Amino acid sequence: MAAIAIGESEWEVAIPEKPLKDKLYFENLKAKVIDTNLCSRCLTCACICPVDGITAVDGVDFPDYEAKCTDCGACVRVCPRFVYEPKSGLGSYIEFIAGRSKRFAGQDGAMVTELLVSAMEMGMIDRGLFAGRDEKWAIEMFHVRDPQQLAITTLGGTKYTFADVLPALKKAVRFTKRGVGVVGTPCIVSGVRKLQQEFPIFREKVKLVVGLFCTENFHYEDISRYLKEKGVDFDKLIKTDITKGKFIATMTDGEVKFKVKELEEILPSGCNVCTDFTAVESDASVGSVGSAPGFSTVAVREEPAKKVIEYIKEKGYADFGEADTSQLNFLIGHKKEREKNITKPI
Amino acid sequence: MEGDDKDRNIRILHSGVLTPLRRWGTKWSLWPCHFVTSCCGVELAHAFACGFDGERLGTLNMGISRQANFIIVEGTITRKMARALRIVWEQMPDPKFVNVIGACGQRGGIFWNSYNITRPSEIVPVDFFIPGCPITPEGLLRGVRAVQEKIEGRDRTTIKFKTAALPSEEGKENRIPTTAKIFAPTPAIRVDVPKEVDWDFGREMVKNLKAQLGDVYKSITITDKNRIAIKTTPENLVKVARKLSDTMGIDHAKNVNVIDVPHERKFIVEYMVSSYREELMPVIITIFTEIGREAEPVLSSLTALWESGDYSEREMHDFFGIRFEGNEGMNRKFLLAPETETPLRKDFKLEEERYVLEDGTPFAPAIELPSDLKMPLSEGLLEEAEKSDDFVVLIGPHHTGSGHLRWIMRMKGDVIVDVIPDPGYVHRSMEKLAENRLYIQNIPLFERANISDPINMNLGYVRAIEKALGIEVPERAKYIRTMMAELSRMGAFFYDSGIFSLFTGHSTGFMYVWAIREMILEAIVRMTGSRCTPSFIIPGGIRRDISDDVLNMTSNFTSAVNKRLQKFEDIFIYNPVFVARAKGVGVLTREEAIRYGIVGPFLRASGVDYDIRKVEPYEVYDKLDWEVTTGDAGDCLGRYMGRYEEIKQSLRILKQAVDALKEMPRGDVISEEVLGEYKEASKDIKGHLFHAYGNLVLPRGEWTSVIEAGRGTLLYSILSDGESNVPYRVRVVTPCWMNLRGIIEASKGERVADFWTIYGSFGYFPPEADR
Amino acid sequence: MIDINTVITGLGIEGNQVSVPLIQQMLDLLPEIPMIKLLISFILWKPFFAALICPGFATLGILLLFFPWIERKLCGRIQWRVGPHEIVWWLGGIIQLLADSLRFLFQEVIVHKDAHRPYFLQFPFLTFIPALLPLLFIPAGNIVAIETPYAIQIILAVICLFPLFILGLGWASNSRFAFIGTVREAFMYFAYEVPFIIAVLGMIILYGTSDPVGIANKQSIWGIILNPVAALTFFIAAAMATSRMPFEIAEADQELAAGPHVEYSGIAFGLIYVLCYEKAYVLAGLMTILFLGGGSGPEIAGLGDLSGVIWFLLKTLIVLTTLFVLRTIYPRYRLDQGLSIGWGAMLSLSLIALALSIALAQVGVI
């Protein structure tokens, strides 16, 4: 075993100020983010909580926090919406292309899978965090360390449900040797960035953050209830998709279609204040809008993602085409409108 | 249950006429109905053999429950055995007493959270509990004395603790730590992780395989030296197997294994196959396929090609609910568990460890006890036997000559038509427990599969770990391991000789070899501190060096044993009556032996020159001068004489190893590679075992080690996910489990009394087979 | 007042007294308390002495209490251990069997529901008839209960009844192991009985008489030296008859869990347990008479008739011990092997013995 670098015996930790002085940090978080409906349920707080107390069963909460909470303030430090700086627009990018994986089949061009697997092959990361689902379409997080594991059909495809990506990230960071790749909605991407900003260990270990284009996302309990009402049988459900303003649930024996607008009644409050459609903070964001059917739109923003895309091109793992940013503008604009929903902090 | 009052027997004794006489007579005439249920039976035998001779106390071992008045429950009572215990207890005349020896029968010992063990105290009223794992003979005799005292009216625990004050100065409130076990989330399970090894023959072989198999395989990987993994689809499995069998002469399956991967909704089913052709001997080919994780997935059986995999397939059916189409034994006979229970699936959870003592919490999970006393037979067996005019006798699980399994014997006159084994009475779910324990904690666990050959059990497991980590063990440790492994092999042989002589009715033979065993155990106890369960070999070496006195003693043993062995030879081995009993009985030809999957010395007795110590040498076997013993007879006497000759070779090895150790300067006995920061502990692990090994994690992949244990090929296959400090799956195939088939086939057509000769000649040790 | 001597003479027990010179004076000195004298006369009356004391019940009783101990101790010794010891350890556990029998006596007797209850309980007692009856005909020295010229034949006849009772035990038990055990017993019965009888017959021919006292007296050279073949046959047959190793085929602890006795418990088993010792005692006594010169031996000063008794007992014990030590030397044969030994080797041996006897008788050795 290699010699371990001698560490420090004494060190200091800067902790944030508490707006509510004599309350615990979590109570501050609750008052400022959760109770004000700002919370996006990205669960960055659950990721960092040293006692693993924060859960998201029915809204983010910390049951029994009086007994368990160590009042370290980490949750406040990492919460992207504690001091909310809404982001929007297309963001900066190096390249804006459309791609279709030759190796994987999935939603559209399966470029998310391709990006992570290629990064794994390059040795940049040794695991990717994917959202899988169980028989009831509830999300379970998946650490993919081996492209072979992607044979599981439930990993690909959109679920339109919040995934506990970030709680899984902590374990991934703990186990990883080379690095972790994360896929997530814009809120999750912001959470990861915030973690990286606060804690060097995440800077070191999280190597690739792939964002997804996102208009809104739903809580599992809400959407499953809603879909059941619409007549979707989860045992037979194969995939879900949103195209052209319609939600399509494909089952073994038919389809259920309805307008996306109808879903607004179960729209989470966190999404209601989210203005980011393209995950501007990510290394690369991927989505179906803006490219031909069967292709995914990829906005390559940072150096790591660039390297991966080059690797893919070099190996010829994917077909590439032109992406049309203009198609995105409508949705970007649509999301930007939500800025008005943000109430000013206390 | 009714009448389960602990002091009822004492009341019976103390009432009625002539009470003092009754008490006195009962006190000195406690005849134990030796309820050999598990490995403590080995130590019980030591207590009643010449080393301690329990008969001195008037306790004459009696196999028959009607005539005994004392049960010594020797360890584990599984769900299946629970009924037998109750039946035996009910059969015994009043007044009767029960002692439970060994931790398994108390709060479960190392098997405390097993899904299959019960607590005897809930089945029968127990008078005394004797701790130990296994107990020492002294402990057992202390228990007998305690019962004698109880009969006299002094009912007491024989230890008194003094309560001392604990430090009471004010301290700070402390947090309770979480478990030391780390489970990786959604682990990546892969059987065929490729590995770069220097193995030209293998690369050549892979090339040939690819050419031969054509399109029926998915991938062929070299996973380690001498290990090849072939992936195929469930449909093509039989095709691959047939090609391998036809073109390469792969003639036996060493292992059938199933791995449950719930998060990927699949089972991996793997067959480890090999050949007894000279050049292919060390190679183990793993053929594996993935099938969907349903309630009862179906896969075609390979028993038509390799009958040796038969019992392992049945076992997998019990544990995972996978149906092997074409195997007749798909009837869930192993566990006598609820029909729907598939315990080795990952969603079957065991009780979690507790690290803080809480008042009023149970220590072991409560297991539902069987409610009736029926021990079911397979349907229609009796009717069918009656029609063909066969006589059916059920032998065991509590029978002087059955060991702890049940044999259903069909006979016509004095000729055996069929013997159907009903194993699993000592199934203690080792494989499941191993998935929930740290790597280091599994060392004592696997050792308990067979405490008559503990060091080989220990060595096999540790070697699999070392193989995975690529550790080179210090030379001195290697010699000590070899020495101990040979001692253990001798112990196993003498154990089997003793049982064999008992089975042929020769109690003197039993006593003589048990005296020799007593010497072996003395050597082991001085080396390690424990008689039967040393747990002495740890990854990277051994726990500590051994002293010169012990080396001298071991060296003396190699010559001292001859005197007693000579007498044993005269009175038992060359005794014309014994020769007449064993000669020409239960013959297995070379082909039969290979087909039925016989391993070890029993296979060699049928003429196959296969000894892993030569084929794939480990430790220092290749540096020492010794020979493999084979024979052509293939009968009971051949098997026995072959093993006897092997023991003489063992003495040779032992002598050489001890001499080398005496010459060798003292040095490290644990590899510094594995100790890391704690390398000062390389001479003695004392004080740093957990530091150094608690977080041992194996690289991803399946690591298979085979060693030659006392009774044959012992295979450990550890599947690691590369992140957890607990194994994902450990599969252990013990020689006795493989030999079970041989006993059945050799018995058919022989005379009834020959069954015990055959059974004895195979050295069957049920805890090892059932695990 | 009745003269006690008259009574004694009247009963006809006067002349047939065991004479022991050593205690004769003491007896003579006994005060003239009539009852005691009568009692002593009775006890010393030879038929009575034989039936009640030696070789009869008292000796048998003591033997049964101590012989298993001797056996267990000796076997223990040969097997490098100790045997029963701790019960009174300074005497080496000599009263072990007393404890065992007391335990059996007071233990519950279980009659399981499948058993034939009356027979199951009767047979252990009935079996005592063939076991005890021969004792009346076996002389210790010159002391014998019933003196008849056909004693040997009667003994043989009664002994041959013995296995029938064992069959009864097994049948009444109604258990599969007991069933197999009894069948094996029956097979073995026929296999050893024929050579056994022929061997004895040979000796009767040799001695020209079947009166045991006469036989004993005729052995100026012991029968075992005259006809060792017959002695060997007799000994092996005795081992078979008492189910000793290597012929413990019917009981076969490891195979049949003691065969016919498997279901017996408590005192019923206790009785069966001693039965085989009783039978062995009878056979050993017979062997002593036929081959070892009965009670003959150097006169022990002052013991008179008892000298013969002691020699007889000593020889019987030696035979018994040899018979029982066999179990430490041999494993057991298989049934078919046992049968082939019985019907093959032993039958031919017995015929050779018969021929030898006839030849010797012709030559007129005796």
Place this chain on the structure above:
Amino acid sequence: MKKVTVPEQSLGEKVVKHAAAIRVAMKESVYPLTATVFYPRERKKMPDNFRGYLMFDPDKCISCWECAFVCPANAIQMKEAPNKRYYPTVDYGKCIFCHFCVDSCSGGALKTTKIHDVAYKDMGEMLTLTEEMIEEPEIIREDKKLVEYEIDEQDLHLKRTREVDTLFVEVTPPVEIPMVSQCIEPGSCLGCRICEEMCESGAISSIIERQVIKMAIDRDKCTGCGLCVKECSMQILRLVRK
């Protein structure tokens, strides 16, 4: 390779072998090689490294919980003492005497004894609390003699001496490997102070000064038990050489 042949016994050989077997029995009945220990009245000497009942010294215990973690049978469970520290208790109804606990005890607080012959009349009694493990327990002993196995080049001999063996042994303390916990990446520290709560020796301290938590590890007090390392949520503590 060595071929084993099974014995073919001719009639003559059979007789010889019969005679050999009988000779052994006769010889042994006169000069037996008895190897029996008369247990309740004698006691076999066990080596000093014998793995028997455990004894515990609270002064040496650093409450590192390792005995509880390593125990394969979960027989060792910790119990809070009046001084708020956790000390081990042993349930002999589960203990398998592997002594992994003794070998894991870096302070040498657990040590072995030669007690192994104990009968309990009740399973509840088998739980031995910390306070009962400190002083030497008494067991019922009837032995007056000590028997030692001696194996020389000829045979096994039983050496009997008229003495009563002491069951308690002096053990050598384990090799000391001084380790200390250090923070390898202070920047990632959350300031949750779990390590401080964990530390039973009080080596880790924290001071909150306005918006800064000052963490300090006292190198002298630190026992190197590794509990803080194990529990650190960010895994930024390491054990390093002192």
